[in-house]
Amino acid sequence: MLKIDFNCDLGESFGSWKCGMDEAVIPFISSANVACGFHASDPLVMEKTVELAKTHGVSVGAHPGYPDLVGFGRRKMDVAPAELKAMVIYQIGALSAFCTAQGIKLAHVKPHGAMYNTAGKDPKLAAAIAEGIFEVDPGLILLGLSGSELIGAAKQTGLRYAREVFADRAYEEDGSLVARSKQGAMITDEEEAIGRVIGMVRDGKVSAVTGREIEVQADSVCLHGDGPKAVAFAEKIREALEGEGIAIVPMPEVIADR
DSSP states (O other), rough: OEEEEEEEEOOOOOBOOOOHHHHHGGGGOSSSEESSSSSSSSSSHHHHHHHHHHHHOOOOEEEEESTTTTTTTOSSSOOHHHHHHHHHHHHHHHHHHHHHHHTTOOOOEEHHHHHHHHHOOOHHHHHHHHHHHHHHOOOOOOETTTTTTHHHHHHHHHHHHEEESSBBOHHHHTSOOTTTSSSSOOOOOOOHHEEEEEEEEIEEEEEEEEEEEOOOOOSEEOOOSSSSHHHHHHHHHHHHHHHOOOEEEOHHHTTTOO
């Protein structure tokens, strides 16, 4: 049976500021990428999100970002590889402590926002992230965009990896995500999102924003938890995947033989 992980970015509230619909989304996913305090979240939110994931049997990953609360980690920063590596180690350590306190094991690491997109195209930054993860725990999984430098860096480092595709983002012809500043970057139609997900998981193909069909490899499907249709998307995408005979399981199970 074909297996896929279904992940979502969670724990991105901060103090009295509420972001996302974590409690409503989490029953439909199998892995949670939990913000670590740099681009979003705070210690109490991190603790509650890890507890929420444990309650629902959802695998937990660290979601490190640039230190940019105001820009939600989506603004590019000029960061040297050594500094980026230290940022990643620091944030993994913070979330790992909450997992230990809850009696569960941190499973994966997925960079956030500008860090994810920049490292996806810059081999030196990708290597810094992979090395930081490996030095903390070589058993962790690096979750990165299918076909990106992050996947290449994981292979080079000897780190396990999972290839990610997006339910609610448009693609450029080179396989990268369309910048959020561009029109059409977000997929807002539920049926369109479902069709794209099934095509990526089952057939390994998706239409780029230009209309050209490109190849992707999917171990995990990402849905953004802060979107206005996040809950409806989560429920319907899960239903559609299972209707196609595709099992939704936590990330470690999808790549168990890797």
